[in-house]
Amino acid sequence: MRIVLLGAPGSGKGTQAQRLVQRFGLPQVSTGDLLRSAVARGTAYGLQAKAAMDAGQLVADDIVLGIIRERLAEPDAARGYVLDGFPRNQAQARALAAMLKAIDRPLDAVLLFNVPYGEIVKRIAGRRTCSKCGAVYNIHDVPPGAPLRCTQGADHPAPVQRPDDNEATVSRRLEVYEKQTRPLIDHYARQGLLRAIDANAPPDVVTSRLIGALLQPVKPKRATKKKAARKPVAKRKTPKRKPAAKRKVTAKRKTVAKRKVVKRVKRAKATPRRVTAKRRAAGKRRARR
Ligand code: AP5
Numbered sequence: 001m002r003i004v005l006l007g008a009p010g011s012g013k014g015t016q017a018q019r020l021v022q023r024f025g026l027p028q029v030s031t032g033d034l035l036r037s038a039v040a041r042g043t044a045y046g047l048q049a050k051a052a053m054d055a056g057q058l059v060a061d062d063i064v065l066g067i068i069r070e071r072l073a074e075p076d077a078a079r080g081y082v083l084d085g086f087p088r089n090q091a092q093a094r095a096l097a098a099m100l101k102a103i104d105r106p107l108d109a110v111l112l113f114n115v116p117y118g119e120i121v122k123r124i125a126g127r128r129t130c131s132k133c134g135a136v137y138n139i140h141d142v143p144p145g146a147p148l149r150c151t152q153g154a155d156h157p158a159p160v161q162r163p164d165d166n167e168a169t170v171s172r173r174l175e176v177y178e179k180q181t182r183p184l185i186d187h188y189a190r191q192g193l194l195r196a197i198d199a200n201a202p203p204d205v206v207t208s209r210l211i212g213a214l215l216q217p218v219k220p221k222r223a224t225k226k227k228a229a230r231k232p233v234a235k236r237k238t239p240k241r242k243p244a245a246k247r248k249v250t251a252k253r254k255t256v257a258k259r260k261v262v263k264r265v266k267r268a269k270a271t272p273r274r275v276t277a278k279r280r281a282a283g284k285r286r287a288r289r
């Protein structure tokens, strides 16, 4: 299964990706996590990516595509994966489609997380992440005054706020989402891959909605060739021609008829008019007037 999780920052993609990983045994491929790891290791990619991430901008496509190519070529991705935060613009979507076409393994579904912006801002402000294992928490989920701990191991440090989760960067990330990522909704809807989820609900409810959506049969709207509209038959401007044989007969008949008329006219001219009693009376009447 090859799935894309699409949604605004803080809509819950990372949280749900980890749950889908457990449910389906597929790896989570998060470009955000891969980039953060590159930054932490100080790799060449990481150094280039850091400035864009701190500013809430998208990291350059060639860096992201390089990272994703390497990751999808790893053996655990052969059975499928959950793509979290990738693709994020049209160029990345096209590159992913080309990559998958080359290995004849198309996407199965794109799950869209719908969450109102007010809720998103609250979630991001309260998010805390374990720097050791990447587990995601929220301060709103623990009782007031209680310490927030990573539940993945007693030796894990207290979860911390992500450096890009400050107010200025969050509003820039939301702008970038609107401008560059939102158009992918239509892009995948046209391909019949999009499954929109109301993700403004407790995490367990969202998980069951996602699984329900994934189990729906996916019917990609294949681009069907439109049948060429039949051209309306143009009305003949000239009357249909008769077959040659018929035309010959008609012409002959016309000639004969014409000859008869000519003969009749000649005969009439040659024969002096007979003066009938009726005509004689009419002549007398004219003479009297
Ligand atoms: P990335 O790490 O991908 O960040 P993001 O997309 O901004 O999304 P988030 O990780 O902030 O949110 P999320 O949807 O995963 O929500 P989460 O589950 O954590 O990217 C970071 C940066 O890297 C980008 O800004 C960019 O610079 C760069 N980058 C990454 N990918 C890129 C790409 N493809 N191209 C170019 N640049 C790229 O949840 C948020 C909080 O809400 C948590 O505290 C969680 O506990 C809580 N929560 C989750 N679900 C619920 C729920 N149902 N109810 C209540 N609370 C919930």
Ligand code: MG
Pocket: 013, 014, 015, 030, 032, 084, 085
């Ligand atoms: Mg995330």
